[in-house]
Amino acid sequence: MTFHLGLTGSIATGKSSVSQHLKALGYPIVDADLGSRAVVEPGQPGLEAIRELFGEDYIFPNQTINRKKLGQLIFADDQARQQLNQALQPHIRQWISQETQAYEEAGHRLVVLDIPLLYEEGYQEICDQVMVVYCSESTQLDRLMARDQLSEAEAFQRICSQMSIERKAEWADVLIDNGRDLGYTFQQVDAWLAISGFSPNPVAE
Numbered sequence: 001m002t003f004h005l006g007l008t009g010s011i012a013t014g015k016s017s018v019s020q021h022l023k024a025l026g027y028p029i030v031d032a033d034l035g036s037r038a039v040v041e042p043g044q045p046g047l048e049a050i051r052e053l054f055g056e057d058y059i060f061p062n063q064t065i066n067r068k069k070l071g072q073l074i075f076a077d078d079q080a081r082q083q084l085n086q087a088l089q090p091h092i093r094q095w096i097s098q099e100t101q102a103y104e105e106a107g108h109r110l111v112v113l114d115i116p117l118l119y120e121e122g123y124q125e126i127c128d129q130v131m132v133v134y135c136s137e138s139t140q141l142d143r144l145m146a147r148d149q150l151s152e153a154e155a156f157q158r159i160c161s162q163m164s165i166e167r168k169a170e171w172a173d174v175l176i177d178n179g180r181d182l183g184y185t186f187q188q189v190d191a192w193l194a195i196s197g198f199s200p201n202p203v204a205e
Contacts, residue, residue: 001109002103002109002111003110004111004126005112005130005131006129007118007133008115009116009132010140010168011159011162012140013133013135015133017133017185018131018176019031019114022189027112028103028108028110028111030096030113032092032115032116033116035092035095038095039095040088042064046091047059050070050084052087053080053083075157076157078161081161085120100113113127118130119167130172131175132172132176134179135178137164137166139179140159140165141155
């Protein structure tokens with residue numbers, strides 16, 4: 001039987017680092033960000049949804065999305081962001097389901113569902129446990145400004161566009177503190193794997 005671990009956090013809290021660590025250990029990752037890109041490839045239904053919602057200005061002549069322009073819109077406009085999520089989520093959900101099923105059929109004991117909007121879209125319902133990667137909001141702000149070369153106002157706007165990391169932390173089954181160095185973060189992840197009975201080298205199982 002496959003154990004489904006939901007993995008989430010908020011922007012710049014370190015979820016991607018934990019996901020990469022689990023992948024390096026050999027665990028299969030269903031990455032919703034990859035799904036969100038796959039469903040808006042040329043000819044895919046997500047791209048047509050964006051065209052219908054926002055027009056040709058957000059799509060390059062080669063039929064790829066102008067991600068920078070679209071990002072500026074959705075981080076500044078709550079309604080536009082909600083419209084985009086509503087349009088794409090059915091297609092992303094189907095992609096996640098297909099990827100998860102493929103790993104289940106391959107016999108993996110643990111599948112990690114790496115989903116930024118896990119709580120927002122109700123994916124906790126299909127997870128056995130949810131792991132939240134946490135750091136304080138002040139640390140989150142500093143990291144986001146440094147990572148994306150944003151002003152404090154721009155970074156704060158992006159953080160406020162998402163559900164609070166403090167709320168996600170309250171709901172977590174497993175809380176990973178990423179407020180220090182990554183070595184400390186990965187120790188917590190490895191401890192959870194050991195306590196939960198998963199092999200440190202699942203590829204060899």
